[in-house]
Amino acid sequence: MTVPLKLIDKFGRHIDYVRLSVTDRCDFRCVYCMAEEMTFLPRDQVLSLEEIYEVGAAFARLGVNKLRLTGGEPLVRKGILSLIQRLGKLDVELVITTNGSQLPTMADDLVAAGVKRINISLDTLNPERFKELTRKDKFDQVIAGIEAACKAGFKKVKLNAVILKGRNDDEVVDLVDFARERGLDISFIEEMPLGVISEHDREEAYCSSDEVRAMINARYPLTKTEEQTAGPSTYYRMADSETRVGFISPHSHNFCSECNRVRVTVEGRLLLCLGNEHSMDLRELLRSEPDEAKRAAMLEKALIDSMDLKPEKHHFDLANEPQILRFMNATGG
Ligand code: SAM
Numbered sequence: 122m123t124v125p126l127k128l129i130d131k132f133g134r135h136i137d138y139v140r141l142s143v144t145d146r147c148d149f150r151c152v153y154c155m156a157e158e159m160t161f162l163p164r165d166q167v168l169s170l171e172e173i174y175e176v177g178a179a180f181a182r183l184g185v186n187k188l189r190l191t192g193g194e195p196l197v198r199k200g201i202l203s204l205i206q207r208l209g210k211l212d213v214e215l216v217i218t219t220n221g222s223q224l225p226t227m228a229d230d231l232v233a234a235g236v237k238r239i240n241i242s243l244d245t246l247n248p249e250r251f252k253e254l255t256r257k258d259k260f261d262q263v264i265a266g267i268e269a270a271c272k273a274g275f276k277k278v279k280l281n282a283v284i285l286k287g288r289n290d291d292e293v294v295d296l297v298d299f300a301r302e303r304g305l306d307i308s309f310i311e312e313m314p315l316g317v318i319s320e321h322d323r324e325e326a327y328c329s330s331d332e333v334r335a336m337i338n339a340r341y342p343l344t345k346t347e348e349q350t351a352g353p354s355t356y357y358r359m360a361d362s363e364t365r366v367g368f369i370s371p372h373s374h375n376f377c378s379e380c381n382r383v384r385v386t387v388e389g390r391l392l393l394c395l396g397n398e399h400s401m402d403l404r405e406l407l408r409s410e411p412d413e414a415k416r417a418a419m420l421e422k423a424l425i426d427s428m429d430l431k432p433e434k435h436h437f438d439l440a441n442e443p444q445i446l447r448f449m450n451a452t453g454g
């Protein structure tokens with residue numbers, strides 16, 4: 122069934138992709154994402170699994186065709202599989218971004234629940250460095266998770282790597298080789314100035330997509346493809362491999378004009394743009410109306426109305442960080 126597209130903003134952009142943050146908690150403490158000591162939100166401030174489902178279902182009714190679950194680490198939320206099973210029955214492509222730690226036990230269940238594509242974060246192939254970057258000694262578990270995902274039968278498994286100068290920029294080609302050997306796609310992400318971090322100076326550690334691409338190109342000549350997924354990646358191919366190499370470049374390339382996405386934070390705040398504070402409180406709305414049918418109608422109206430809030434573009438500025446005080450884990454990266 123084709124659902125008419127109802128979410129169109131003031132600039133004519135169709136919103137057909139939603140990222141839902143299902144938890145702010147995580148079993149890792151990646152240096153670019155979280156502080157070592159984190160205070161997580163009290164339970165009652167976080168959307169319940171039922172509330173998250175209602176939001177996802179409302180978006181699906183309004184023509185959204187892709188839902189991504191993220192966090193925090195989505196797979197550490199208690200009961201997450203039951204939510205995934207319900208969302209998997211909607212007429213949307215359901216995808217997950219994960220750090221991979223739970224995949225050794227969950228990969229098969231996710232495929233059975235209807236998850237077609239999965240993104241797994243992996244910034245290094247060196248266990249010691251892994252411990253420095255994530256502050257957890259779980260490298261082997263993540264590699265086992267990636268192997269489990271490869272076997273489980275997802276349509277697509279993609280790796281995501283954030284590259285920081287002086288920390289893992291010497292591993293760019295090794296990471297591409299790791300992806301090539303397994304027939305996986307890989308995307309490189311520029312670090313975004315979200316939340317206050319203490320571990321490194323973001324301006325110094327910043328490694329642009331152009332620099333990463335040059336490193337790969339010296340080993341494997343890259344050809345740009347016009348292939349578009351629903352995300353902001355630009356993709357390149359190598360002559361001798363199925364692996365696609367993507368670049369997500371919030372600083373160096375402004376992709377706002379093609380932005381087709383919104384985010385819902387773990388507290389139920391609908392964010393119309395990652396780099397701006399324009400938002401709408403869906404939690405208050407969800408909790409204000411006990412009748413399910415009325416709530417569903419209110420939710421749809423609010424989502425349609427929210428389109429007028431979506432700003433034209435975002436501005437990130439490394440020198441004056443951070444513009445946005447939310448951490449990535451609460452936003453839904
Ligand atoms: N825990 C899951 C994971 O790590 O894949 C999902 C949530 S995580 C916030 C989603 C993605 O955002 C990961 O690929 C992570 O590397 C990336 N990320 C986190 N903080 C970032 C930052 N400051 N700049 C750019 N990417 C970031």
Ligand code: SF4
Binds near residue numbers: 147148151192220450
């Ligand atoms: Fe956790 Fe993902 Fe953030 Fe790392 S990037 S701390 S795995 S939420």
